[in-house]
Amino acid sequence: MIDFARVHKELQECSKDVENSGIKVIPKRDNLACLIGTIPGPIGTPYEGGTFQIDITLPDGYPFEPPKMHFATKVWHPNVSSQSGAICLDILKDQWSPALTLKTALVSLQALLSAPQPDDPQDAVVAQQYLKDYQTFAGTARHWTETFAKALSLGVEESCLVLLQVQKLVEMGFLEVQVRSTLEAVGGDENLALEKLLSG
Template sequence: MSTPARRRLIRDFKKLQQDPPAGISAAPSETDVLKWTGVIFGPEDTVFEGGVFKLTLTFTEEYPNKPPVVKFVTKVFHPNFYYGDGGVCLDLLQNSWSPIYDVAAVLTSIQSLLCDPNPNSPANSEAARLYMENRREYNKRVQQCVEESWEI
């Protein structure tokens, strides 16, 4: 069944294949175009470098008018990611969503957030505290997540 949401997701996928942003990959499941798997590679020259972070993106038939639900499958120690369920605290996905955003924009924004966290709006208060008060310990915890990301 072709719906506006499904047609848009197919367009998003074709765009990702033709012009993929650096360090990002995503594709719909073979059985449901509303369920995607994404991968964000830790950006070079950051504490996340070398990490391979897997995510799920779940869309509704209201896409692109409503944002997807994005969750990390890989554990990521970061002020703006919920450590328990992998949820992402990103203004673009909550308050600033617009139909002009596509899958590439969502993943690029999350990748950017890896390098430039917002500790003033934390999903993980411990990560936010360490990021602001003890960067060495924060980096150590992130590095553990990077190394564990290779095992999944």
């Protein structure tokens, strides 16, 4: 069973320090097993200025099993799948310990953005580019940050709402890029966006 008392405490801890860390975790609707985390892109990296959202699902064994995390915001990084957002990070697998928290996991993800591990890649194409042509890698990573992570640098509550709207419309079969630009064009009104997408 998930230790919900602990999860609740962890969420409170995160919200106390959000001004300093920029890291936030909130439940998706009223479900404490499904959360959305946000981390700011580290300064001095191609991810600077972006806000990255992480989908978090807590397994039944939490905190004795690691949380399942993947990037909901598209990111160009050797240790994150450019397709699915899957993350290659030891503490989310065999190096997890119940002493770690959701916040420490998100801080580790932020550190991973600062210091990629191309020798243990999740995305081989990105890792190759990182190793062979860093300038092109950095340019692509910056472009993806501008395209996918800057739009979310709204307030965290607001950006989580945007993410949920985007997910809902993408699940209906529309392309993410198309969904984001349509939502932007109609001022974030989900119903208008759907009408516009359906009318082609």
